[in-house]
Amino acid sequence: MKVAIQGEVGCFSHQAAGRIVPGSTIVPCTRSAEVFERVIRGSVGAAVIPIENSLAGSVAEHYDLLLASKLFIQREFYLRIVHNLIAAPGTALEDIRRVFSHPVALEQCRIFFRQNPKIESIPFYDTAGSVRHVIKDKVPDAAGIAGRKAATAYGGRVLLTGIEDNKQNYTRFFLLQRAYRILPEANKTSLAFGLRNEPGILHKALGVFAAYGISLTKIESRPIQGRPWEYVFFADFMRGDDKVARRALKNLKEVADQVKVLGIYKAARII
């Protein structure tokens, strides 16, 4: 199956797609909107997109695209973000004097740079792109910092692995498809709902879930552009497509302006 991702070949979305859909063919896209368009047009069978990172928070653009599109979350997946020092084959660790990567990745490997004061960190626009740059452009004495997939993608060698300071760094990905499909083991729902500007209205909306003893695992408000003081809420709750969940959603529609189920899927463990 063809799977669209946003980013360069060898990026973390590529790595996640390989884990979620083994044997898939990756279609890298520059823009996230293009990723969604490709699935809608049917030129790819699915998309794998990051939706939140434990350190950086939610990817608001992807929530906005999910709300606007007719795609459906089929699965969630947590990927541990492991940073690797990757160089051209033949380059040894002792040769490295410059390391390129995205500023956020460089920031997440501060201990490595403190322990190697002779190595200069150079900001680059992308993690996987820094590995490609170092290998394809044959930059001497240099390495990139990226996920392991970047090494296989560009023929690089992993010199060091796990050089990130914080091991609690993981990204949650969604597998999106056109079909509204709910697998039997589905036990988690992602939804969006709009609320008018009224004091206590969110309390009233959440009362629907409380009445059925349903646990929310996420909630986030986003202002609606061009409509000051009106909000759309993105929420996850622990319940699949059963009678109780359906009743709760029905009751929510009496309080909320619009209720959109984004997907009903099996909750993944944080690994």
Added chain:
Amino acid sequence: MKVAIQGEVGCFSHQAAGRIVPGSTIVPCTRSAEVFERVIRGSVGAAVIPIENSLAGSVAEHYDLLLASKLFIQREFYLRIVHNLIAAPGTALEDIRRVFSHPVALEQCRIFFRQNPKIESIPFYDTAGSVRHVIKDKVPDAAGIAGRKAATAYGGRVLLTGIEDNKQNYTRFFLLQRAYRILPEANKTSLAFGLRNEPGILHKALGVFAAYGISLTKIESRPIQGRPWEYVFFADFMRGDDKVARRALKNLKEVADQVKVLGIYKAARII
């Protein structure tokens, strides 16, 4: 007054700081944690940090730092993100063949690139940094895309202004200081609170605000690292330091595990 920011000289935080604290001296820092540390140590009088963007969402790292630090929000401010095409003096629009900028900024100026098919877009790690690069390294036939401040900071010339596709692009900034100060016109509160893992507990917590008719303008859950299924919530509500707000906060403490007021300040208009 010295004001710490995260980012390069000429970045949008620099621009915001100039508007919030006119005449201030900017202290640019590589890391956000350093920005907070400098205010706490007293080597600067204040910090200006972005907290959310209308297109990209919240800056989770800054919420986490706010929760962990003893700094206090003194003001909020909305800055319209206007992208400019900036080149070295003497370079004319007709000369430009390559434009450097952060991938997100390039993405936000798609119409410009569609209308100028002869101009190549080249991803760079930073917006203001791309302007510095083009000017200081005397890159011929090139320009950068950044905020207006980058032009004044590096002696560049604005060739085109407002080349972003979406004019609804604004960033909300906080002015942080060490002092717990509440100005008389303060009418908005930002707070964080932790909740145990219990169905309906968020509903109960929000019931406190609903009971007093207090409007929430933002709510966001963040998982607490290392404590699965426990969450900290970041919320804003429209109320200053008055009797009703104080009573609501007192009642909230009976439901929530920890309640931390991050700041009480005057609500700014979205401009």
